[in-house]
Every structure is written in C-alpha cells, then in structure tokens.
Amino acid sequence: MLSLPARRARRDDRVVVAALVAADVAVLAAACVLAIMIRGSLSFLGVSQALPDSLVASSVVIAGVWLASMLVFGASNPRVIGSGAEIYRGVLLGTVATVGVVGAVLFLADIPLSRPYFIVLFLVGPLLLLLVRAIARRCVNLARARGRLRAQVLAVGSTGHVRGIVRTLGREVWLGYDVVGAVAPVSDRHDDESAGVPILGDESRLLDLVREVQPDVVLFTAGSSASAEEFRRVAWELEELEVDVIVVPGVSEISGDRIRMRPVAGLPLVHMDLPRSRKALKKGKRIFDVVASAALLLLLSPVFAVIALCIRLGDGGAVIFRQERVGRSGEPIEFLKFRSMVLDAEARLAELEQLERDRGNVVLFKMSDDPRITKVGKVLRRYSLDELPQLWNVLRGDMSLVGPRPALPREVEGYDTDAHRRLAVRPGITGLWQVSGRSDLSWDDTVRLDLFYVDNWSFMQDLLILVRTVRAVLASRGAY
Structure with missing residues (x-):
C-alpha cells in the first residue's frame, strides 16, 4: 500500500503528464487547422479550394498516431521534464516515426493527401510541440523551486558521498528532491552533522527505515556497502513498496555527453570520456x-x-x-x-x-x-x-x-x-x-x-x- 507522500508524488506526476498531453492535443489541432488553412490559400498554385472530407478525418488519425508515437518515445515522461534533452528528443523521434508511418500508409494504400498540407503540418507541428515542452519545463522547475511537485529522498551511502548529494540537491532546488535522511554503512563512523541531514540508522535497517520514513525515492550513493546480490534483494523489496530507486555513481560534475552506459554481463559499465580542456x-x-x-x-x-x-x-x-x-x-x-x-x-x-x-x-x-x-x-x-x-x-x-x-x-x-x-x-x-x-x-x-x-x-x-x-x-x- 502506497504511503501518503508516494501517493502525492504519483498524483503530481499524473497531473503533469495530463497537462502535457492536453497541451499536445491543443497544439496538434492548431497545427492541423493551420495546415488546412494554408493549403486552402494556395489556389494560385493550382490547389483546389474545396476541402476534401477525408482531410479532416486524416488530420484526426495523423494527430492520434503522432501523439501515441511521442508517448512511446518518452516525450511526456515526468522524470525527464525538468532537465536534459530526452524530452525534446522524444518529440523529434515521435515526429520522425509519425512521418514514416503516415508516409508508408499513404503510399501502400494509395490514399491521396495534399502535399502542401503534409509539409506545413510537419514543419509547424514539431516547433509547437517543442515550445510546449520548453514552457512546461520552465513551469515545472519554477513550481519545484517554490516548494511544489517535490519528492522526498532517503539517501544511502557513506556520509561523505551523502553530504555531497545533499549539498548538490540543496543548491539545485529546481530538481525537486528533498533529502529527509541518510542511511550509512555499518562500518561508517559518523556524527549527527557529518552527512548534512539526520543519519537515521545503518544499512541493516534500510527496509524498516523506508517503511517508517515513507520516502518517494531511495537514492544509493557511492560508498554503499551493499553487494550486488544484497542490492538486488533490496530492490525487490522496494518494488513491493513502490518506491523509486536512483543510483548515483562515484563521479560528479560530468556532462551527459561524456558518459556512455554499456551493460555487459549484467554489469552497468559507465564509460567516461577524458576531460576536454585541450x-x-x-x-x-x-x-x-x-x-x-x-x-x-x-x-x-x-x-x-x-x-x-x-x-x-x-x-x-x-x-x-x-x-x-x-x-x-x-x-x-x-x-x-x-x-x-x-x-x-x-x-x-x-x-x-x-x-x-x-x-x-x-x-x-x-x-x-x-x-x-x-x-x-x-x-x-x-x-x-x-x-x-x-x-x-x-x-x-x-x-x-x-x-x-x-x-x-x-x-x-x-x-x-x-x-x-x-x-x-x-x-x-x-x-x-x-x-x-x-x-x-x-x-x-x-x-x-x-x-x-x-x-x-x-x-x-x-x-x-x-x-x-x-x-x-x-x-x-x-x-x-
């Protein structure tokens, strides 16, 4: 059974996704209407002024396929709306997929569709969809900075690494994470202030502490003493509790384009390019x-x-x-x-x-x-x-x-x-x-x-x- 903070966090995610999808529907409708209007204004190029009945139906189908494609490629994923290029990449990949699907269906089924309409729609539509995400990102980050849409985090790892995470998340408030406590390894010597947040216990009590604190996220930092097998078993338990898990590797201040994740034999290998001062x-x-x-x-x-x-x-x-x-x-x-x-x-x-x-x-x-x-x-x-x-x-x-x-x-x-x-x-x-x-x-x-x-x-x-x-x-x- 979900805790109150977890239910609130998932409700917030649903609200954000619903608002984003509603905005997508609105801009796709606007793009279709604009494409139809521009098509009708090209009579001097020999385009018929009459509006085919199939054009409105085609617009509805194209918009539906477009919306579904973006959802598949993560263009409405609430986890990536705050930062990074993934949400914009989802729009572009969804658009390319829609063009491919629609183009293939039109060709194979020999369905006539106005070329000016097709070109205008897929020029204007992506621009509007990208604009929606830029505005949504700005709104979500502002809301997080003002204390809304935030997630409670329980950090697990050595006090030094936890302290670094607490400092970073406290500085970058737009990320929306509040560290409410820390869980340190049994062997880690610490005092109440060494991690920057209260140390609630050691890793032997992790699951009990998760049930007590009821965080939205459990964040594992470098310095966690759990072995791969122990971590896997903990992840199973957290799945039952429906708590999100974030793993932070022992590197920081590295841009995303310098890092490549390559799973090999069950090991998540992180390849990092050398610094770029030269x-x-x-x-x-x-x-x-x-x-x-x-x-x-x-x-x-x-x-x-x-x-x-x-x-x-x-x-x-x-x-x-x-x-x-x-x-x-x-x-x-x-x-x-x-x-x-x-x-x-x-x-x-x-x-x-x-x-x-x-x-x-x-x-x-x-x-x-x-x-x-x-x-x-x-x-x-x-x-x-x-x-x-x-x-x-x-x-x-x-x-x-x-x-x-x-x-x-x-x-x-x-x-x-x-x-x-x-x-x-x-x-x-x-x-x-x-x-x-x-x-x-x-x-x-x-x-x-x-x-x-x-x-x-x-x-x-x-x-x-x-x-x-x-x-x-x-x-x-x-x-x-």
Whole structure:
C-alpha cells in the first residue's frame, strides 16, 4: 500500500503528464487547422479550394498516431521534464516515426493527401510541440523551486558521498528532491552533522527505515556497502513498496555527453570520456572567436563612441581601464574595460577589502555597493557594457568569448590545486559563472562552474552560454 507522500508524488506526476498531453492535443489541432488553412490559400498554385472530407478525418488519425508515437518515445515522461534533452528528443523521434508511418500508409494504400498540407503540418507541428515542452519545463522547475511537485529522498551511502548529494540537491532546488535522511554503512563512523541531514540508522535497517520514513525515492550513493546480490534483494523489496530507486555513481560534475552506459554481463559499465580542456583550445573555437569579435566590434562601434563620450564628460578621466590579469597557463595579459570607477580606485582598494568581503568569498573581492563606482559606471556595470572592450582582447588572442573570467595575479596566488585548473583554457568575456548568478555566487560555486566548463567543453555549450548571457545581462542579477 502506497504511503501518503508516494501517493502525492504519483498524483503530481499524473497531473503533469495530463497537462502535457492536453497541451499536445491543443497544439496538434492548431497545427492541423493551420495546415488546412494554408493549403486552402494556395489556389494560385493550382490547389483546389474545396476541402476534401477525408482531410479532416486524416488530420484526426495523423494527430492520434503522432501523439501515441511521442508517448512511446518518452516525450511526456515526468522524470525527464525538468532537465536534459530526452524530452525534446522524444518529440523529434515521435515526429520522425509519425512521418514514416503516415508516409508508408499513404503510399501502400494509395490514399491521396495534399502535399502542401503534409509539409506545413510537419514543419509547424514539431516547433509547437517543442515550445510546449520548453514552457512546461520552465513551469515545472519554477513550481519545484517554490516548494511544489517535490519528492522526498532517503539517501544511502557513506556520509561523505551523502553530504555531497545533499549539498548538490540543496543548491539545485529546481530538481525537486528533498533529502529527509541518510542511511550509512555499518562500518561508517559518523556524527549527527557529518552527512548534512539526520543519519537515521545503518544499512541493516534500510527496509524498516523506508517503511517508517515513507520516502518517494531511495537514492544509493557511492560508498554503499551493499553487494550486488544484497542490492538486488533490496530492490525487490522496494518494488513491493513502490518506491523509486536512483543510483548515483562515484563521479560528479560530468556532462551527459561524456558518459556512455554499456551493460555487459549484467554489469552497468559507465564509460567516461577524458576531460576536454585541450579541445577548448582547438582552431574551430579560435576561428569563431575571431569572426564573432571582429563582427561585434564593427557593429557596436557607435555604442563604443557613446560610452566613451559619457565617461569623458563624467569626470574627464581616461576612457579605458587597463589592468594586468592572468591568462591561459598563467601568462599575464593586458585586460581592457571601460572605466567604471573613480580615478583613485586602486589606491582605495586595500581599505575597502578590510571592510567587506562578498558573502564569504575569500578569494574574489566584490562589493554590492562599491563606493568607488561612478554614476556612469553603475549603468555600465548593470548591463555589462564595461566589458565590451574585451572584444579586442578576444580578437588579439588573449581571451575567448566564453571561458573562466581572467583573474588578478594576487587572486591566483590564493588558488588551491583545483582552482589552478581554471587556467587551462583562455579566459572569457562570459561563462557559466556569469550566466549562473555572477557576483551573487560564492567562490566555491564559481570554481565549481568554471571547472565544469573546462572539463566538459563543447561548441554547443559555448553557444548556449552566449544565448544565456543575453538574458543574464538584461536581468542584471548579480551585476555590481
């Protein structure tokens, strides 16, 4: 018999799936109507104005086949709606399957169907279905962030690994998981705070604890002492209790496209590609940087002129601020920005560092209300316009459009071994740090995001970061 939390979680899943299917029906109907309307407007191409009776019936059948195909390929799976590409892939695979089935039936049965109608339907339909999933993902993640559609999790494993899981799930609230307790191996020494959540007992009492806590999910982390046979027997019992099971391998901060799951002889082998810092230095990325920075410098030249005039009229000082920063492999670079601070800003820095550190950030110095910033500078920083001269840094090869931010030499002196990994690639104008909170992030989160970028680089990720940068700049969150 299902517990109350489990019943609530399954009810939430059913609501999400029902809403998604209803939206699919609506957009498929809209796509069919639009295709029929466009077909009727092509009389100048010799298309008959008369509406065949079979066209409406064909639309209903095609929509039904399309909807069923997407369900088969997981386009409405509530488990993947929050993240990843699976839900979008399900739409595309379902669409391809529908085109194949419908095309084969029309050919084999010799059923006439308007070509303009067919083309418009399968051009407009997928776009609308993908849009529905983008909106649904946004709504579900917002609901989870606000405390709804959440699942209670019981974590099983060593306290160190559980602590990492608790920290990650607490940070990424949009995933919708709340860790309510931990179950540690019998041999694991621990105290009440070592896992970040209450340790309810050892693995010998796992099933009893599941019945007591009644979680929606039991999450097995690395460090679980269960053997393969014990784990299988536990899984049988959890099946009877209708509790979901998640297994987290002992790797983290790895992008999905670097991992391949390959079951062999009953063993779920996880193949992982090596880190990609060297790929981030290849010619393709550099060519894109040169072409894009040159084009932007040309297009934004009027903006440069207006900003330079405003800075000059503000206090009569220099327009460009030049500073030594650390580039790839620790090489010094001349970093360019529009000046947004008073002329003696560097002289006043030591005094301000004693007054405030940015929310526990012990390496980077950032003040949310820095008194050295000029009136013009506040506007420039709010919309990151002060960063525009770095396009010249990109053009001459000191920087890239996307990458970790270039650090000051004194900041690099405070780096630990992990943080030095940030210097493996060219620094960037924007990066994961900028699109994930900017100066609102702690130093640990900044390093984590930069290391993820370095190790998991891909050209598509660069494009997505550039798109997200526009949204982050317009929102101005964390910009100071």
